[in-house]
Amino acid sequence: MIELKNITKVYHLGEIDLPVLKGISLKIEDGEFVSLTGASGSGKSTLMNILGCLDHPSGGEYWIDGKNVAGLNANERARLRNDRIGFVFQNFNLLPRTSALENVMMPASYHHPALPTADIRKRALELIRLVGLEERMHHTPAQLSGGQQQRVAIARSLINNPGILLADEPTGNLDSTTSVEVMNMFRDLNRKQGITVIIVTHDPKTAAFTDRAINMCDGLILEGVSDELSATLKK
Amino acid sequence: MKLWPLLCTCARALVRNPMRALLTVLGIVIGIAAVVAIMEIGNGSSKQISQQLTTLGADVVNVFGASVNTAGVSSGRGGRASLYAADADAITEHCQETVIAASPVVRTNDQVIVGNQNWSPNTIVGGNEHYLTIEGWEVEHGMAFTREHVRDSARVCLIGSTIAKNLFEDKDPVGEEIRIKDVIFTVIGVLGSKGADMGGNDKDDCLILPWSSIRTRLKGSSASATISKAGAANSSVGVSATDTFSTSAVSFYPGSDLQPYDNAPHPLRTVTVDGLIVQVRDSSNTTPAMDAMTTVLRAQHGLEPGELDDFEMRDRAQFANMVSSTSQTMSTLLVSVAMISLVVGGVGIMNIMMVSVTERTKEIGLRMAVGARPCDIMWQFLLEAVLLCITGGILGIATGRAISEIVAAQTGLPVESSPSAMLLAVTVSAAIGIIFGWYPAYKGSKLDPIDALHHE
Numbered sequence: 001m002i003e004l005k006n007i008t009k010v011y012h013l014g015e016i017d018l019p020v021l022k023g024i025s026l027k028i029e030d031g032e033f034v035s036l037t038g039a040s041g042s043g044k045s046t047l048m049n050i051l052g053c054l055d056h057p058s059g060g061e062y063w064i065d066g067k068n069v070a071g072l073n074a075n076e077r078a079r080l081r082n083d084r085i086g087f088v089f090q091n092f093n094l095l096p097r098t099s100a101l102e103n104v105m106m107p108a109s110y111h112h113p114a115l116p117t118a119d120i121r122k123r124a125l126e127l128i129r130l131v132g133l134e135e136r137m138h139h140t141p142a143q144l145s146g147g148q149q150q151r152v153a154i155a156r157s158l159i160n161n162p163g164i165l166l167a168d169e170p171t172g173n174l175d176s177t178t179s180v181e182v183m184n185m186f187r188d189l190n191r192k193q194g195i196t197v198i199i200v201t202h203d204p205k206t207a208a209f210t211d212r213a214i215n216m217c218d219g220l221i222l223e224g225v226s227d228e229l230s231a232t233l234k235k
Numbered sequence: 236m237k238l239w240p241l242l243c244t245c246a247r248a249l250v251r252n253p254m255r256a257l258l259t260v261l262g263i264v265i266g267i268a269a270v271v272a273i274m275e276i277g278n279g280s281s282k283q284i285s286q287q288l289t290t291l292g293a294d295v296v297n298v299f300g301a302s303v304n305t306a307g308v309s310s311g312r313g314g315r316a317s318l319y320a321a322d323a324d325a326i327t328e329h330c331q332e333t334v335i336a337a338s339p340v341v342r343t344n345d346q347v348i349v350g351n352q353n354w355s356p357n358t359i360v361g362g363n364e365h366y367l368t369i370e371g372w373e374v375e376h377g378m379a380f381t382r383e384h385v386r387d388s389a390r391v392c393l394i395g396s397t398i399a400k401n402l403f404e405d406k407d408p409v410g411e412e413i414r415i416k417d418v419i420f421t422v423i424g425v426l427g428s429k430g431a432d433m434g435g436n437d438k439d440d441c442l443i444l445p446w447s448s449i450r451t452r453l454k455g456s457s458a459s460a461t462i463s464k465a466g467a468a469n470s471s472v473g474v475s476a477t478d479t480f481s482t483s484a485v486s487f488y489p490g491s492d493l494q495p496y497d498n499a500p501h502p503l504r505t506v507t508v509d510g511l512i513v514q515v516r517d518s519s520n521t522t523p524a525m526d527a528m529t530t531v532l533r534a535q536h537g538l539e540p541g542e543l544d545d546f547e548m549r550d551r552a553q554f555a556n557m558v559s560s561t562s563q564t565m566s567t568l569l570v571s572v573a574m575i576s577l578v579v580g581g582v583g584i585m586n587i588m589m590v591s592v593t594e595r596t597k598e599i600g601l602r603m604a605v606g607a608r609p610c611d612i613m614w615q616f617l618l619e620a621v622l623l624c625i626t627g628g629i630l631g632i633a634t635g636r637a638i639s640e641i642v643a644a645q646t647g648l649p650v651e652s653s654p655s656a657m658l659l660a661v662t663v664s665a666a667i668g669i670i671f672g673w674y675p676a677y678k679g680s681k682l683d684p685i686d687a688l689h690h691e
Binding site for chain 1: 239240241244247251597598600601602603604605606607608609610611684685688
């Protein structure tokens, strides 16, 4: 379970303090499929960085499974990310000139305690099969289409059996057909494997796939949902 | 992160851009190749020098009679005829720990005649059967004289190549007869060429005979040496010395009751020689050998404690040290120049690693996002630099070996492959990788994952 209590984030730009998050309190239960929406500048990227333990909040408490992670240092956060959180990015972020299989295996090499390479490989093969790319596992990202690259990225995010999957605009670089495929994949992962999936997006159509939309505006979470989104959700 | 997967990651990163990796390590390759080639050629040269020094006699100690002072006029070194042929055998026998062999030396100066040709050799010198080995002579053609030749004062001689050329021209000198002072000697061998000595004298202009032949057939007693009182007195104490130092198997010195042959005069124990030459085992430190020899000679000469030595010794090590330290200085100089090129190569590595870190900022961000700690990133880039340098080192060793082989083939300079140079090369290149790879790796590890991820 993820719980944020009055999280704030202030950036110091020279002498000016720029508050980006102004007190976010949020609870996401295990196995939820939620989206985080909002216009650009609303602070959703900052919130996602904090949710993903890439950044630490300026104030407030962040609890993951009953543990306050707001005060962890860089190394502890790295270990937590490796162990608990899977990342999927808008621009896929696969290692160039590296095969799909090796891309999937990469995060496991930072696992602590170290895992035997044979086990990592076996797990990576399962995941490649899960995302339907066993035919192309030796292809490099340049030889894969955008949708295929994103599927490799999803397989990569699952290599360490994370409880939470954090996707930052996962459909931002994909066409509508592929977007649907990718979103269905997230829904399957959520339904069948019980992984908590958080999708950060500004696109209402993408948000519509999720069970709950958290709408941000100006550093705060809006109570309820926007009219536009609720309309989409009802369909 | 375990070392092996990390190594694979690094190797893959390098293989991704092979041309750049190759150009990056070029500096290291050149530097290491220079170090290896210089060390190999230097090793070969110093081995050659030390071989040449041996032929010049770096491991030889000369023993002279002490000087004689007659009415205030000193004779100078070797003035006193205090050394005996038996001293050489005693030294060979009793100083085995430190001495390889000893030989008496007798010199004379005469004209050599063959048919209607004549020639005055630079040196006519006599020694025993060890003489040739001690002075580093090789018999090119024919044979050396033996212990029996020496015992019998045989009329045999070995000639240097200059004499062979001047007296015999194209004829084979072996078996021919030559005349010295109306005594006919048979040439039994021609010596290999040694060239000029340090003073510019032709060493090949020489004639080598058994010392006993010179002493008994050509020269009754040493022309310059005076048999001093002390020397004469030794004829009696010399016998007592034999009790301490038993002589060798072949008896050179028959008792006085034996009638000597007219045409084969036997050397007497008391026959003096002009000097001794002694080959020592350790040419770099002749002191233990000289101490042992002093003990033996004092006992041979029956000197009481407190009496002054009636002989002097001098080694040629000083000269050898000078030559070898010169060659050492040269190769140290060359290796330090080569080391500078290694440092330049290291700067090249640092340069490219900096570019690589900047270029792969996004990769660093991704790795950090999926759980790489700053130290993992640090290790990755550091290891990459070290791997690059070690690859360069290995390529450099191969290039260096090739260069020295080519040099050896083209110029005939001796080359000796040196495992220590290779070990040094690999160690140095790994060290360069660590030193020059550290800063870029450190910079990479200090990146913020969010900034790095969104780096364009």
